[in-house]
Amino acid sequence: MPDQRNEWKKRYDALLQGKIDRLKTMSPGAREQLRGQFAELCTEIQGVLDEDPAAPRAQELAGRWLQLLAAFAPKGEVDPRLPKYQAAYLSEGVWPAGAPQPDPPFGRPIWEFMARALAARQSHRD
Numbered sequence: 001m002p003d004q005r006n007e008w009k010k011r012y013d014a015l016l017q018g019k020i021d022r023l024k025t026m027s028p029g030a031r032e033q034l035r036g037q038f039a040e041l042c043t044e045i046q047g048v049l050d051e052d053p054a055a056p057r058a059q060e061l062a063g064r065w066l067q068l069l070a071a072f073a074p075k076g077e078v079d080p081r082l083p084k085y086q087a088a089y090l091s092e093g094v095w096p097a098g099a100p101q102p103d104p105p106f107g108r109p110i111w112e113f114m115a116r117a118l119a120a121r122q123s124h125r126d
Contacts, residue, residue, distance in 0.1 A: 022071070038068055042110050049113050054120035062117040 023031060045061050052058065 034068065034071055041065060041068065045110050045113060049109055053113060053117035058113075058117045059121060062114060062121050065114050066118070 026034070041061065041064055045065075048055075048058055048061065053062075
C-alpha cells in the first residue's frame with residue numbers, strides 16, 4: 001500500500017505541475033474568472049457537506065468540479081484516478097511541496113467531500 005500511495009503522489013505531483021504550467025499560459029483575466037467559478041462552486045459545495053456525496057445534488061456539483069478541473073488538463077480530460085491521488089495527500093495531512101495552501105473556500109473539507117463524491121461517481125461507472 002505505501003508503494004501505491006507513493007505512485008499516486010507522483011501522479012498527483014504531475015497533475016499539479018500540469019495545472020501550474022496551464023495557469024502560466026492563461027491571461028490574468030482568465031485566471032481570475034476561473035478562480036471566481038471555483039469560489040462560487042466551493043460555496044455551493046459548502047452547503048452540501050453534510051449530505052450523501054452520491055446524492056444527485058452532490059453529483060451535479062462533482063460534474064461541475066470536473067469541468068473546471070478540465071481547464072487545467074492538457075487534453076481537457078481529468079484523470080479518473082484523481083480522487084485516489086488526492087486522498088494520498090489528504091491522508092497525510094499535507095499539500096504538495098511548493099504548492100500554496102488553498103485559501104478559503106478551497107479548504108480541506110471541500111477537497112475531502114469532492115474526493116468522496118468523485119469516488120462515488122467512479123464506482124457507478126465501474
